[in-house]
Amino acid sequence: MKAVGIVVEYNPFHNGHLYHLEQTKQKTGADCVIAVMSGNFLQRGEPAIVSKWARTAMALSAGVDIVIELPYVFAVQSAERFASGAVTLLDAIKCSELCFGSEHGEIAPFLQTVYALQKRKNEYDTSIRQAIKKGLSYPQALSEAWKQLRIDGIDLTKPNNILGFSYVKAIVEQQRAIVPQTIPRIASGYHEESFTHSSIASATSVRKALSGSLEKLETIAPYVPSYTKEALANYCSTYGTFHEWERYFSLLKYRLLTAERSELEQIASIEEGIEYRLIEAIAEANTFSEFLHAVKTKRYTWTRLQRACTHLLTNFLKQANGIETPTYIRLLGMNENGKRYLKKVKKTLSLPLVTTVSQLRDDYIYAQEKKAVAAYTAIFPEPLRTKAIKEEYATPPLYWRTC
């Protein structure tokens, strides 16, 4: 059985994701699609709109065969570390291909770029460092280094090109026997905030249209499959809310104003004395958005700040960034086909397959996941919160039987 890996967040799952999934199957002819998915917090430093379980349900409904978790330690990170963790896991679970959506849409230039940069690594690294010193953000610095090296490649100011580039780079650097593939994204920019197409919209615009409540569920109907609507409705009626940064602002303020400076300095992404700016701004701010607008600079981009805030909220320490590679494959869900696949490859997996987290009692990476769960569920009133925490620890992987 041939398996293809995809790297997803599904926040929430929409028609663009479905297109990517179907194209992936078609293009690779794989017998099994394995998604490695961020958990409760996402790459750009945000809480996921609904829990990992609800998003796993969407993925399985859409026809993903296996969903595994990208641990927090790799998920809430720059594209490079995010991709590195994801590629390691997809290799560990024996994917022979990885297929990503990109603005560019052709795989050759991604490979060319990675190889060209490998040859000129020193030059490239120096150029990035200099650009960052000049005050540019990381994506800007990449693009600047790019121009200077005059490599005719992909446009690295596009977010999905950056991610794609990072997957290919990780595959090459880790020397994984994984064939990278890409599918052109259609119709919608990653960050687009409003609807511009009749059936394809960005996850950002879908969340924005929902604006945190079930009342607006019908407005997203053209852009998401019915099972997404269903999963969102189920979640919101069980837990009374979607998750968004504003709901966590109160906790973040508490955290920032009660932490010792020496503690703040140990938090990942809190660097260069930014904690002083954060503390000063948050005491005055009434909302998360007000707060970030007050702190944002050319150098401290929105995403970088959001990530720092997520790490503050989950108490994610710098030292955890020393962990180089995932230590387990956590299964969140599968269908019958996925189960068949796992049965076949089980004995050849290069990392332990985890179906119940009691197996991870002493795992450092999972310890961070527990903190993330505690933070993610902290906005629920009791007894929902206790229920949500138990869900993390007691839920067996979801299993979709074909009807």
Next chain:
Amino acid sequence: MKAVGIVVEYNPFHNGHLYHLEQTKQKTGADCVIAVMSGNFLQRGEPAIVSKWARTAMALSAGVDIVIELPYVFAVQSAERFASGAVTLLDAIKCSELCFGSEHGEIAPFLQTVYALQKRKNEYDTSIRQAIKKGLSYPQALSEAWKQLRIDGIDLTKPNNILGFSYVKAIVEQQRAIVPQTIPRIASGYHEESFTHSSIASATSVRKALSGSLEKLETIAPYVPSYTKEALANYCSTYGTFHEWERYFSLLKYRLLTAERSELEQIASIEEGIEYRLIEAIAEANTFSEFLHAVKTKRYTWTRLQRACTHLLTNFLKQANGIETPTYIRLLGMNENGKRYLKKVKKTLSLPLVTTVSQLRDDYIYAQEKKAVAAYTAIFPEPLRTKAIKEEYATPPLYWRTC
């Protein structure tokens, strides 16, 4: 002008406090009554029902001339440290007497006890240590040591006797020129939870009768002066709530489940591995009361656990317990008479008198106060929370003019 000091929490101010205040004036013939009062968190490890400002207003209405703050670093502590901080401050502000309410009601036995114990200090300390080793709580250990030494003294199982004993001990140990006095408490036990007298009730029973809302305000009318009712009503209509542990349970759970073990070990009162019990119990508990009942043992008394929880909430570190003595006198409020007194003694004060906290920018003790304020106000929705934080930093001392 002769000043007498009293040590108070006024949580909230009731007729028993008024009795103590009037008896104090009568007994000592002092020209000025100075109250040193806990701030937003109290000796037994609880949030005060209303802020320090609202409670200062009650004190001034009742006829206290000057209110100064007992810093968190000394307030949320065992009787011994609580008393030591309070006595230092009352001495610094030139009180020549200290008058406390006690179950015993006569001052001589307190002095005899303190002197007797000074003489037999080693024996006494050993006895306490052994009792604690046997698993007794601190108050139980005191009382046990007591029995063993066969000193015919006061009953140290009574909470106000313990406090009084601690004041006298602090005066003697610090060699302060302060005359201790005591007034017998009337009619109500410290912890009593229901009303047993027609006009005197414990603060505990008053809070219980209010049960966190303004609706029950009339039920406490017989037991509190009208200005207490007014101050409570004002506070609750401004901030929408009274403060009680249950309102902080969600934050406490967040805090306990996201902190690293190494961080928990640094929190004051977290000792002997109790953090493991706390983490395990809180994940399952839906309320603060459920939580404490699950953790409570003979050794870990309710008060001791509450104090540990308060320190967790405010991130109060063990190292801060190394601070031996207050570094400033923070004025919370005064009346015309108090102002006159301060003018007279101003130049002889042994600690700086602080009327605006910007003077305390680099003070370690005040840094902890700020964390306590951040935690205390964390239950408010915005923009009330920002307002409440500003109130701490921008409120000048209350000033009561005689009409």
